[in-house]
Amino acid sequence: MKRARGFSANVANQRCGIIPCMNSSLLSGLNPEQRQAVTLPHQSALILAGAGSGKTRVLTTRIAWLISTGAVSPHGILAVTFTNKAAREMLTRLTAMLPINSRGLWIGTFHGLCNRMLRAHYREANLPQTFQILDSGDQLSAIKRLMKAMNVDDEKYPPREMQNFISGSKEQGLRAHEVEAYDPYTRRKVEVFAEYDAQCQREGVVDFSELLLRSYELLSRNAAIREHYQERFRHILVDEFQDTNKLQYQWLKLLAGRHSALFAVGDDDQSIYAFRGAHVGNMQELTRDFHVENIIKLEQNYRSHGNILDAANALISNNRSRLGKNLWTAENGGELLRVYEAPTDVEEAGFIVSEIQLLKSEGVNLKEIALLYRSNAQSRVLEHALVSAGLSYRVYGGLRFFERQEIKHALAYLRLMENTGDDNALLRIINFPTRGIGARSIEQLQEAAKMNSAPLWDAAAALTRRCEASGAGEAASHPLPQSAGPASNVSRDVARAGGKVTAFVALIESLRSATRELPLPEIMDHVLEHSGLIAYYRNETGAKKREAEERLENLNELVNAATLFVHENEDDSLTAFLSHASLEAGEHQAGDQDDALHLMTVHAAKGLEFHTVFITGLEEGLFPHQNSQNVDGGLDEERRLMYVAITRARRRLYLSFAQSRMLHGQVSYGMASSFLRELPENLLHWITPRVAQRSAFARSFTPQHDAPPASPVQRSSAPSIWRSGQAVFHTKFGEGMIVNLEGSGSDARVQVNFRKAGVKWLALEYAKLTPVD
DNA sequence: CGCACGTGGTTTTTT
DNA sequence: ACCACGTGCG
Numbered sequence: 001m002k003r004a005r006g007f008s009a010n011v012a013n014q015r016c017g018i019i020p021c022m023n024s025s026l027l028s029g030l031n032p033e034q035r036q037a038v039t040l041p042h043q044s045a046l047i048l049a050g051a052g053s054g055k056t057r058v059l060t061t062r063i064a065w066l067i068s069t070g071a072v073s074p075h076g077i078l079a080v081t082f083t084n085k086a087a088r089e090m091l092t093r094l095t096a097m098l099p100i101n102s103r104g105l106w107i108g109t110f111h112g113l114c115n116r117m118l119r120a121h122y123r124e125a126n127l128p129q130t131f132q133i134l135d136s137g138d139q140l141s142a143i144k145r146l147m148k149a150m151n152v153d154d155e156k157y158p159p160r161e162m163q164n165f166i167s168g169s170k171e172q173g174l175r176a177h178e179v180e181a182y183d184p185y186t187r188r189k190v191e192v193f194a195e196y197d198a199q200c201q202r203e204g205v206v207d208f209s210e211l212l213l214r215s216y217e218l219l220s221r222n223a224a225i226r227e228h229y230q231e232r233f234r235h236i237l238v239d240e241f242q243d244t245n246k247l248q249y250q251w252l253k254l255l256a257g258r259h260s261a262l263f264a265v266g267d268d269d270q271s272i273y274a275f276r277g278a279h280v281g282n283m284q285e286l287t288r289d290f291h292v293e294n295i296i297k298l299e300q301n302y303r304s305h306g307n308i309l310d311a312a313n314a315l316i317s318n319n320r321s322r323l324g325k326n327l328w329t330a331e332n333g334g335e336l337l338r339v340y341e342a343p344t345d346v347e348e349a350g351f352i353v354s355e356i357q358l359l360k361s362e363g364v365n366l367k368e369i370a371l372l373y374r375s376n377a378q379s380r381v382l383e384h385a386l387v388s389a390g391l392s393y394r395v396y397g398g399l400r401f402f403e404r405q406e407i408k409h410a411l412a413y414l415r416l417m418e419n420t421g422d423d424n425a426l427l428r429i430i431n432f433p434t435r436g437i438g439a440r441s442i443e444q445l446q447e448a449a450k451m452n453s454a455p456l457w458d459a460a461a462a463l464t465r466r467c468e469a470s471g472a473g474e475a476a477s478h479p480l481p482q483s484a485g486p487a488s489n490v491s492r493d494v495a496r497a498g499g500k501v502t503a504f505v506a507l508i509e510s511l512r513s514a515t516r517e518l519p520l521p522e523i524m525d526h527v528l529e530h531s532g533l534i535a536y537y538r539n540e541t542g543a544k545k546r547e548a549e550e551r552l553e554n555l556n557e558l559v560n561a562a563t564l565f566v567h568e569n570e571d572d573s574l575t576a577f578l579s580h581a582s583l584e585a586g587e588h589q590a591g592d593q594d595d596a597l598h599l600m601t602v603h604a605a606k607g608l609e610f611h612t613v614f615i616t617g618l619e620e621g622l623f624p625h626q627n628s629q630n631v632d633g634g635l636d637e638e639r640r641l642m643y644v645a646i647t648r649a650r651r652r653l654y655l656s657f658a659q660s661r662m663l664h665g666q667v668s669y670g671m672a673s674s675f676l677r678e679l680p681e682n683l684l685h686w687i688t689p690r691v692a693q694r695s696a697f698a699r700s701f702t703p704q705h706d707a708p709p710a711s712p713v714q715r716s717s718a719p720s721i722w723r724s725g726q727a728v729f730h731t732k733f734g735e736g737m738i739v740n741l742e743g744s745g746s747d748a749r750v751q752v753n754f755r756k757a758g759v760k761w762l763a764l765e766y767a768k769l770t771p772v773d
Numbered sequence: 774c775g776c777a778c779g780t781g782g783t784t785t786t787t788t
Numbered sequence: 789a790c791c792a793c794g795t796g797c798g
Contacts, residue, residue, distance in 0.1 A: 082787065082788080083787060083788080084787090084788085109787080109788065110787095110788075111787085111788045112788085133788090135788080136786095136787090136788085207788095208787080208788045209788090211788080212788095243787095272785075273785085273786075273787090275784080275785065275786085276785085276786060276787080374784070374785075375783090375784050375785070376784085376785085377783075377784090377789090377790085380789085380790090397786090431774095434774070434775090436774090438774075582788085583788060584788085585787090585788080601784085601785065601786090602785080603784090603785050603786065604785090604786085622784095623784095625784050625785080626784090627784060627785095628784080628785095637785095641785080662789070663783095663789090664782090664783065664789075664790090665789040665790075666789090774798105775797105775798095776796105776797090776798090777795105777796090777797085777798100778794105778795090778796090778797100779793105779794090779795085779796100780792100780793090780794085780795100781791105781792095781793090781794105782790105782791090782792090782793105783789105783790090783791090
């Protein structure tokens with residue numbers, strides 16, 4: 001056996017007998033560039049990793065290599081990703097390569113790692129030990145509540161916009177007082193921003209961007225802590241570096257000390273998140289700031305056939321200011337890209353369904369097929385067609401487990417038990433399930449709390465004490481004379497509401513004391529039962545019965561999640577679980593089918609791959625999206641999005657568009673996407689006749705009813721019966737469905753998928769074909 | 774308190 | 789067309 005050469009292997013050899021062998025096997029199968037990246041000496045590097053070039057493999061192998069050669073201990077590694085999924089993937093692959101204990105390894109998302117750091121130094125970060133994390137929804141309700149208290153006009157200042165302003169500023173690394181505000185409008189927003197931060201601080205909560213900013217400030221202000229981490233993390237590795245925002249990059253720079261090497265992996269061509277603050281410029285800045293001498297390019301693609309890659313390369317070459325990269329593959333060209341022009345969105349969906357049925361009959365698994373679209377609304381018409389055809393599918397996106405109403409309610413009980421300063425949590429549950437505490441009582445609590453600048457909980461508890469002292473029953477037992485006046489009415493109201501509030505305070509107190517010593521799943525169980533949540537959903541009848549049953553199932557699932565969490569995590573405290581719930585909102589949807597089609601936005605498809613991909617709705621205004629036209633660099637980002645979409649396909653790629661589609665409740669007519677024109681013609685196979693192609697490009701707005709698509713097959717007799725999806729009968733082959741049309745006049749041919757005889761091309765002029773209803 | 778009805782918005786999204 | 793949110797009534 002060839003020995004791994006030199007010193008490093010010997011060092012490893014002394015530490016662990018099996019490692020030299022592992023070491024060489026680590027590198028086997030890597031191409032020269034991958035190997036160069038993996039075995040880079042201790043220096044900062046930028047790895048420009050194209051789609052499907054083995055990016056994750058390089059990243060994980062680099063870590064394994066560093067550890068196995070003894071260059072660094074697991075303790076000295078910091079590896080950062082954007083999603084929990086990516087972090088899990090990295091950890092799984094790494095532990096498969098190296099028998100190491102993952103404890104002490106800092107592999108996680110930016111937010112997860114910042115959380116970890118802030119927990120460890122909560123005092124220095126000026127946070128309570130049990131600080132909780134607001135997800136975007138929590139943040140929005142906190143902002144709405146604050147704006148109400150500050151009397152901010154929510155028409156002039158939409159809360160959503162305010163939220164973007166606050167998060168956006170923090171992601172630039174800016175506190176309220178650092179934001180430039182030259183006009184009264186912005187100054188007001190800055191005021192709200194400042195107040196919002198104060199409110200969060202009072203309530204002991206942090207939002208997502210605060211996790212990062214607070215961690216950044218901790219490091220920049222506290223030299224001892226900063227030096228500790230700089231000394232510790234000899235190797236910092238970043239995944240999807242093109243997606244980092246300014247604050248994340250600053251954070252990385254602060255963590256990287258004199259002895260640290262930053263290993264950044266990214267692809268500027270796949271930067272599709274500028275709209276949420278991602279700053280591709282970080283790649284250029286990195287090469288300057290960290291004196292990166294040569295950028296390693298991973299350009300060999302292991303995913304797609306040649307024609308698909310050529311199309312992707314051609315498209316992306318239209319973007320200016322790229323770092324420059326050209327994907328190639330050892331595979332052959334493979335199939336041409338199939339382009340389909342449909343008269344309507346419904347027919348586009350029909351075509352897709354018939355193609356899928358064809359693929360299925362050829363043995364392609366449904367889960368190997370993806371239907372991609374630019375915006376979520378487009379899934380509806382596709383879903384409709386799939387349901388009709390009885391094809392199982394799974395839509396990605398939408399509500400996730402920990403974001404569900406019933407789960408948020410349950411967690412709010414736990415949050416309030418843990419931290420009575422959490423007004424968000426209190427407001428969510430003080431009257432859910434309903435316990436007679438209405439808007440009026442809550443207002444009174446808020447007034448009292450504001451007066452003492454105390455949390456709502458304290459006001460509620462004080463009310464409880466007052467009721468006990470003065471006797472809550474007094475006002476109720478003495479019927480008040482009519483002349484008693486408003487003051488007495490108020491005190492009566494307070495007393496009556498006080499009773500209810502008292503009961504609520506007592507409930508929380510009793511939940512707390514009853515669960516003090518219990519393990520997490522039992523705490524959960526107890527709280528679900530005694531909060532009245534379970535009873536509430538159980539009592540639901542009528543139209544909401546089904547929904548309530550599902551919610552009960554989810555609550556049950558929450559107990560399971562807690563059990564799992566306890567098994568998988570060292571720190572199984574309630575605080576840790578609540579952080580987990582905020583940072584990892586869980587799966588989008590339960591009950592995934594074994595073999596189901598994947599429906600998702602192009603954004604959601606990043607990082608995934610499929611045998612066959614349908615890119616749908618390729619119309620000017622939809623993809624590229626209309627709104628991108630007004631944004632600087634908007635079209636380039638749309639093109640990168642298209643590039644991502646194309647490079648998801650391994651073997652077959654469909655590009656489809658419709659002449660008309662239902663949009664915002666209205667039929668709108670569009671042109672073929674300009675991106676189609678950017679693809680080399682010799683790579684495309686137009687399934688619709690070429691005449692139709694030209695007309696699609698030339699036509700601006702042509703309502704289809706007065707000018708049917710110039711398909712030669714259809715030109716002879718207005719609206720032709722021969723179209724995709726049409727069921728037909730053939731005297732010899734039996735029943736089938738038209739899946740393709742081609743040629744014109746006497747050359748016109750149709751492709752039919754026959755139920756028994758399989759797929760055949762038939763010349764319309766000769767074939768004895770009859771349409772079937 | 775809870776439901777009915779009206780209104781406005783509608784690219785992409787992780788943490 | 790559809791959904792989420794807010795207001796007003798019973």
